[in-house]
Amino acid sequence: MHTFQYLFIALTLLLFNSSVTQLPKGFVYVSDYIPEITLELRYFGTNNFVGTPIDGYEAEKCILSLPATKALQKAQAALKKQNIGIKIFDAYRPQRAVDHFRRWARNLNDTLMKKQFYPDVAKKDLFKLEYIATKSRHSSGSTVDVTLIHLDTKEELDMGSSYDFFGKISWVSYQELTKAQLHNRKLLQETMLQNGFRNYPQEWWHFTLRGEPNRNQYFDFPVQ
Template sequence: MLKSINILLILVSAFTLQSSSQLPKGFVYVTDYIPDISLELRYFCSDNFIGTHIDGYEAEKCILSLPATLALQKVQAVLKEKNLGIKVFDAYRPQRAVDHFRRWARNLSDTLMKQEYYPTVAKKDLFRLEYIATKSRHSSGSTVDITLINLDTKKELDMGSSYDFFGKISWVAYQDLTKEQLHNRKLLQEAMLQNGFRNYPQEWWHFTLRGEPYRDQYFDFPVR
């Protein structure tokens, strides 16, 4: 039995090394380290604020730097004790995807998803209000957009606003929410901040690893 277990561990390790070798040094596939993490990568599909598949996303693969992945692994372990888990909306983001966002933001006539994602914000103000930028921490490989799910039902917890909703209701400090919504946001914030991440004040779902290894480096390899 012990011999069989050792062989299995060797095979798992070999598979992890082989799959991660497709990436630049220092980056890994998150599911190799957190197999039970839930993925719903919004930029691989059309369910996002632009309403179309985003450049650079060639597969629904979650990629991060190794340190960010190990920190997220700790978060998942803590959450499991509360019968909760992580769902990832976005992780590493190629610079070409950010460029896609920038082109879209400058095309003021394209407001296909305005009512769903930015009903109270003028599209011309998205840069000024820092909802869209020319560079993104995501492209440095240690930033992740997530929410929480119930492990029994696999349903997302109610956070008071949807992912990528541009407006004050998405701000971390926003308080005009139900007790349940405030509680759920607190659970998410505490789990992330206590395990090595810092938040972005305007987006309850957005977290960056403290001491990220590739700060101010913006990668452009595709997600595949």
Template sequence: MKKIFTFFLYWSALTLFTQELPKGFSYIKDVAPSIQKELRYCYTNNFVGASVEGYEEPILITSTKAALALKKVQDKLIKKGLSLKIFDAYRPQRAVNHFGRWARTPKDTLTKQQFYPKLNKRNLFKLGYISSRSGHSRGSSIDLTIVDLKTNKELDMGGPYDFFGKVSHVFYKGITKKQKENRMLLRKIMLEFGFKPYSYEWWHFTLRNEPFPKTYFDFPIK
């Protein structure tokens, strides 16, 4: 009887702290647990300079179809002594709205030197860095890089994640040969397993034939 009661408590705890995802979505840890993560929007190391609305826990969620494709990428990288590291996956619409409110607050320039030193914040919408909708909210867009498992350090991509500027463009010429090779390695392997790149952000990819191409979800990440 005691064992049954203990199991019931354990099951209740799992139910309490794990939300039921919409059909067609998965936790990446359940599909590809070896993928590394650094969910910047859960904390303060991001262009907003604060935890972003909707990111309640540092957990990766994507469409199941995208998660399965990422597993294939990871399996191939592991054989080379490398690993994916994801910065952002599914993003609730409320987080996108938070970005919009931040962009419309010109006096809040706390993160300017780190993320947009050469840009006027009032132009972020016009230049396409901030928008009212994001492909991430459809569940199949991913921001990521590659890590060397021997050193546990990210490969040098020639520019930091989420930087607003030309250095983030995939084919930016002002970086070294090795940095270009690292970008092309990421691009090549993501293309191989069904992801399409975004030319203005070396880290951003979207699954081709994504399962929810017109639906923007807003359930929280927890």
């Protein structure tokens, strides 16, 4: 092989490697550890409370800290015995995505998705009611938004409200639900808590790893 051919191959490999996302130390792709995990990353698409893809979500890939991923792996294994699995709606969230939410929340004229996600809440109150914030635990890399699915059909279990619904019906303590809905929420809560996560009382889907690494650090690398 001629020298210029070696140089061409070396340059090609260099360019390829430079284009591959290098995650910060301690972060991993969840699918590398839980290959069967189901993803529906809402902020990569338009089915979310803004109604558009969110800044920083360049691929439908799920990123978490390694300890959070291992804890989620244990939760998935526990549920699998009942033919139940986990679906992830969001995990690591770049700070630029949080900034996108803030800009959207200040534009009171943009209410495209109000009927679906916040029908009973005035958009001007989203900050006051803490549905939108300037910082998110998601940006630290150990917080995940999840629901449960039947493994054979991939159908979601009925939790009584949709993901990211802004209202009391989404609170963990809300009781005006059917027995089946209460059972499903209890199964999710108990499984996540027993496997190292703590919940967020106002969102049944939201969990943060106890003793999380990178606490109060807010990363901004894109999801790609």
